[in-house]
Amino acid sequence: MFGETTYLDNGAATRLDERVLEAMRPYYFDTYAVATSEFGYSVGITAREALDEARAALAAELGGRPNEFIFTSGSTESSNTAVKGVAMALAEKKGRHLVTSKIEDFPVLNSARALERQGYRVTYLAPDGDGRIDPEAVRAALEPDTALVSIQHANQEIGTVQDIAAIGAVCREAGVVFHSDATHTFTRVPLDVGRVPVDLVTVSAHTIHGPRGVGGLYVRKGTPLRKWMDGGFQEFDLRAGVEDIAGAAGFAAAAALITQEETDHIQAMRDRVIERALAEIPYTMLNGHRTERTPQNANITFHYVEGESITLQLDMRGFAVSTGSACFSKSLEASHVIMGIGGDHERAHGSVRFTFGRYNVMEDADRIIDNIAEVVAQLRAISPLYPGKEQA
Amino acid sequence: MTPFPYNEIVLEHFRNPRNVGKMENPDGKATEGSPACGDMVAVYLKVNEENKVIEDIKFESYGCASNIATGSIITELAKGKTLEEAKKITWKEASEALGGLPALKAHCSVLAVEGLRSAVRDYEERHGLVTERVPTTLETLHKRLKHVMNPLCGLDVVRTDLVKSLTLEDGAVKVEIALPADHQFAAVVKEDIKDKIEPLWDIKDVVVEFVGE
Numbered sequence: 001m002f003g004e005t006t007y008l009d010n011g012a013a014t015r016l017d018e019r020v021l022e023a024m025r026p027y028y029f030d031t032y033a034v035a036t037s038e039f040g041y042s043v044g045i046t047a048r049e050a051l052d053e054a055r056a057a058l059a060a061e062l063g064g065r066p067n068e069f070i071f072t073s074g075s076t077e078s079s080n081t082a083v084k085g086v087a088m089a090l091a092e093k094k095g096r097h098l099v100t101s102k103i104e105d106f107p108v109l110n111s112a113r114a115l116e117r118q119g120y121r122v123t124y125l126a127p128d129g130d131g132r133i134d135p136e137a138v139r140a141a142l143e144p145d146t147a148l149v150s151i152q153h154a155n156q157e158i159g160t161v162q163d164i165a166a167i168g169a170v171c172r173e174a175g176v177v178f179h180s181d182a183t184h185t186f187t188r189v190p191l192d193v194g195r196v197p198v199d200l201v202t203v204s205a206h207t208i209h210g211p212r213g214v215g216g217l218y219v220r221k222g223t224p225l226r227k228w229m230d231g232g233f234q235e236f237d238l239r240a241g242v243e244d245i246a247g248a249a250g251f252a253a254a255a256a257l258i259t260q261e262e263t264d265h266i267q268a269m270r271d272r273v274i275e276r277a278l279a280e281i282p283y284t285m286l287n288g289h290r291t292e293r294t295p296q297n298a299n300i301t302f303h304y305v306e307g308e309s310i311t312l313q314l315d316m317r318g319f320a321v322s323t324g325s326a327c328f329s330k331s332l333e334a335s336h337v338i339m340g341i342g343g344d345h346e347r348a349h350g351s352v353r354f355t356f357g358r359y360n361v362m363e364d365a366d367r368i369i370d371n372i373a374e375v376v377a378q379l380r381a382i383s384p385l386y387p388g389k390e391q392a
Numbered sequence: 393m394t395p396f397p398y399n400e401i402v403l404e405h406f407r408n409p410r411n412v413g414k415m416e417n418p419d420g421k422a423t424e425g426s427p428a429c430g431d432m433v434a435v436y437l438k439v440n441e442e443n444k445v446i447e448d449i450k451f452e453s454y455g456c457a458s459n460i461a462t463g464s465i466i467t468e469l470a471k472g473k474t475l476e477e478a479k480k481i482t483w484k485e486a487s488e489a490l491g492g493l494p495a496l497k498a499h500c501s502v503l504a505v506e507g508l509r510s511a512v513r514d515y516e517e518r519h520g521l522v523t524e525r526v527p528t529t530l531e532t533l534h535k536r537l538k539h540v541m542n543p544l545c546g547l548d549v550v551r552t553d554l555v556k557s558l559t560l561e562d563g564a565v566k567v568e569i570a571l572p573a574d575h576q577f578a579a580v581v582k583e584d585i586k587d588k589i590e591p592l593w594d595i596k597d598v599v600v601e602f603v604g605e
Contacts, residue, residue, distance in 0.1 A: 306430060308456035312396065312406065325430060325456070334430070346427040346576070382412045382460070384434040384452035385427060385580060 004318045006364050010207070010296055010357030011156060011184060012322060017209040017358065023253035024211065027246035035234075035243050051245050054252035061255050062201060062218050063192035070235040071248050074215035075183040078202035079107035079150075081217055081228065081239065082179040086148045086200070087115050089224035090177070095145020096120040099176075101133050102340035105156045107202075108181055109336075112150070125151075130289040131160030131341045139170045146176050153182040153191060153201075157324060157337040157353055158288030159297025161189055168197035177223060183207055184294050187258040188266075199223045205247070209358050210254030214247035266356045267295035272365040273354050274298045281373050282388060287338060287351055298354040299324075301338075301347045302372070304386040305379040310352055313375040319368055324351040346385075398457055401491040406457040411467035415450045420515025423584055424507040426541030427577065431455035431500045433463050435507040439515055444475045451507070455500055458493050462501035465489050466508050475512050481505065517591035528592045530560055536588045537567070540581065549581070556603055563596040565589055573602040 007015070027050060035051045036044025052066065059069035072078045087098060100112050102124045112122045123141045127133050133151055142149075149171050154161040164180050171178035179200040182191055186203040193201065201218035205211050219225060219238065231240025270293075277284050283303040302310065307323025314321055324335025325348065338348035354368060380386040396403060415421070415436035425432040432455060438448035449471050451463040465486050470478040483505045487493050493501055516522050526532075534550060542552040549555050549569070556568040567585055571578055582600040589598050 304454065306455050306459075309406075309460060312398075312457050315396070316403075316407070344427075345430065349427065349430050382409060382452050383454045384414075384423060384432055385454050387579070 005320055006318055006360075006367065007320045008354045008356065008360065008364065008368060009320045009322050010360075011353060011355030013206055013212065014209045014357050015359055016211060017254065017257060019257060020210055020250045020253045024246040024250040027249055031245070035245060047245050051243055051248050054245075054248040057252040058203070058216055058255060059218065061187060062203070063194040064218050065221070067236060068193075068219055068221055070217050070219060070239050071243065071251075072215045072217055072239060073213055073244075074206065075105070075181065075202050075204040076107040076215075078204070078215045078217040079105075079179075079181055080111050081225070082200040082202060082219075083108055083111040083148065083150055084115065084228055085225040085238075086177050086179065086223070087120060088226040088228065090147035091120075093224070094147045095143075097123070097143050097146045098148050098150065099123045099125065099138060099141045099146060100150045101125045101127060101152070103127055103131060103155055103158075103337045104150065104152055105181060105183065108150050108152065108179075127160070127341055129342050130292070131155055131158050131287075131337070132289060132292065133162055133167065135163060135166040135170050138167050139174070142170075142174050142176060146174075148177045148179060150179040150181070153180045153185045154189060154294045154297075155288065155337060156184055157335060157351075158299045158341065159184070159293035160288040161185065161292045161294060163292075164191075164198060165196045172197040184297070187255050188263050188295055193218060193220065200225075205251040205254050208254045208258060211247050211250040214244060214251045216251065262358060263295050265362075266358075266360070269356045269360055269362055269365040270295060270298045270354075272362065273369060274300070276366070276369040277372070280369065281376060283386075285347075287341070287343070287347075296356045299351060300354075301343075301351045302376045303346065303350055304383045305376055306349045307352060309379050310350075310372065310375055313378070314368075314371060317371050317375070319371060321368070322353045323349075324353070325349040397494045397497075398461070399491045401489075402457065402461045402493065405461035405464040405490065409451075409453070409460055409464040411448075411450050411464070411471070412452065413450050414452060415448070418450075420511045420518065421587065422507050422510030422514050423587060424510060425455070425503045427454060427580075431459045431503050433459065433503045433507040435463075435466075435504075435511040437511050437515055439475065441519075446470050446473055446475065446478055449508075451504065453504075455503070456497065458497035459500040459503060461490055462486050462493070462504040463507070466504045470508055475515065479509055479512050481508065514587070514591050517593065520593065522593065525593055528560065528563075528594050530558060532592065533558060533560060533565060533589060536592075537585065539588055540584045542581075549585075554581075563594050564599070565595055565597065566599045566601065568601050568603045571602050571604040573604075575602070575604065578602055 033043040033047045035048035056066040177199045181202040183204045199220040204215040277300045287299040307325030324338045334348035418436035419439045420437040423434045434452040436450045449467045453460045453463045538548045540549045542549045556570045559566045
């Protein structure tokens with residue numbers, strides 16, 4: 001880790017696993033040729049075989065076929081390709097209306113906003129207080145010209161997992177293409193495209209101890225998708241550019257290293273943080289659904305204090321966490337997710353996200369709570385909003 | 393070099409803020425900002441009535457590191473100064489005393505300076521130091537309410553239609569606020585309104601009622 005730092009921001013980025021690096025190394029130093037066709041030269045054919053193997057493994061992870069998975073540069077590109085690609089492909093044939101949610105991550109949210117500026121209409125569904133989207137609300141939002149529904153599998157900040165099987169069924173019944181951003185669930189929360197009627201799925205290596213800058217998009221066979229970056233004919237003519245074979249091999253290796261045992265352990269650390277924080281620190285609340293949430297995510301609001309002050313104090317004590325406070329963000333805007341689930345600014349400002357990964361141990365969960373209890377008490381002691389001061 | 397966007401002086405004040413806490417029976421006090429803008433500062437003064445020197449000053453902060461650090465430094469700068477001198481302390485001086493603040497965080501730190509100025513004005517009003525005695529009108533009250541923040545969205549209570557009604561009769565003010573009485577911020581809003589209006593020389597009573605659902 002970073003010397004003494006206890007890293008609890010695995011939802012943002014994860015440490016690369018050495019075994020992943022080893023899986024990538026040959027494609028930098030030995031088989032560094034581009035992936036050629038079967039009529040190319042032999043090292044190029046070997047490279048292509050490695051790419052195909054990684055593709056097949058990742059497609060299988062989602063229950064899809066090898067020719068239904070394309071590599072991208074990460075979640076952002078995958079979701080841009082899905083949302084804009086379908087919208088452009090169906091603009092004339094189906095129409096210019098999209099349905100998504102208010103709490104999507106920025107690649108989907110800002111792709112939708114960009115399309116709005118080009119004359120598309122977008123319905124942004126409001127989730128309930130736990131962050132869940134009602135499949136019936138999706139049904140009610142569909143219009144004759146709806147080209148795409150994009151609802152995330154799980155939320156980036158509060159971890160709430162959506163019932164995408166039910167949402168997908170609504171879309172399938174209406175004949176509408178359905179995309180889901182699974183960046184925060186891939187390999188940790190089961191998703192089988194054989195059972196879930198989803199047409200496009202965004203995944204990424206950076207959240208599963210794989211390399212950064214490598215992602216993927218599952219594209220169900222027959223899904224209308226317009227290629228939007230011009231260039232060569234790579235990735236079934238859906239994504240131009242020289243393939244990152246080391247990245248693809250690293251992504252597949254990272255996915256293969258995830259085990260149920262590890263995910264259970266991560267979930268146990270998450271539960272320890274949630275249970276101790278709510279039980280031991282007054283004026284706290286959990287953000288997101290208590291059980292329908294990703295195994296790695298705990299998100300708690302500590303009322304009457306501001307998140308940037310918490311994260312800075314924790315940083316000085318050797319912990320890395322993130323917050324939905326406006327002060328923490330580059331945009332100086334409070335979390336659109338906390339506001340989207342009906343929270344106010346104060347709840348967003350005091351929210352702290354803890355996300356666990358492979359390199360955390362149970363002691364980290366206990367130490368972060370011990371420390372945050374002290375930090376929050378200190379900050380509340382100087383907060384003009386804190387009502388419990390007299391007793392303290 | 394610290395890896396933080398703040399320098400060592402700022403971090404030191406953030407970790408160990410000076411003159412922090414509530415003050416019992418302050419001679420002057422003010423609150424600036426709101427939870428919605430992410431920053432809030434309360435400033436309390438004890439003033440020597442003879443020479444108008446600030447003998448004690450305390451602050452409270454709900455905010456980020458630069459808000460807390462500026463609150464801390466502003467109390468150090470103001471302590472021992474006369475009200476006239478304290479009024480003239482600028483954000484630039486506070487920022488310089490801290491060795492500089494990130495530009496992005498300027499708005500968070502300005503609040504502390506405004507808090508000090510408002511606390512001085514509060515003292516002056518409560519102690520009859522404001523010489524021109526213009527009778528308070530509904531317009532005056534309206535202007536004051538524009539400095540009370542609606543914690544729900546970061547704008548003032550007037551602009552966000554939280555003020556359901558406002559009456560003034562024989563120095564008695566009644567304000568109706570469209571929030572439920574048990575709302576999380578009801579007490580804060582009530583206190584803020586009273587703080588902003590009570591010091592007016594001809595106001596005898598301020599009643600705040602919550603009429604929201």
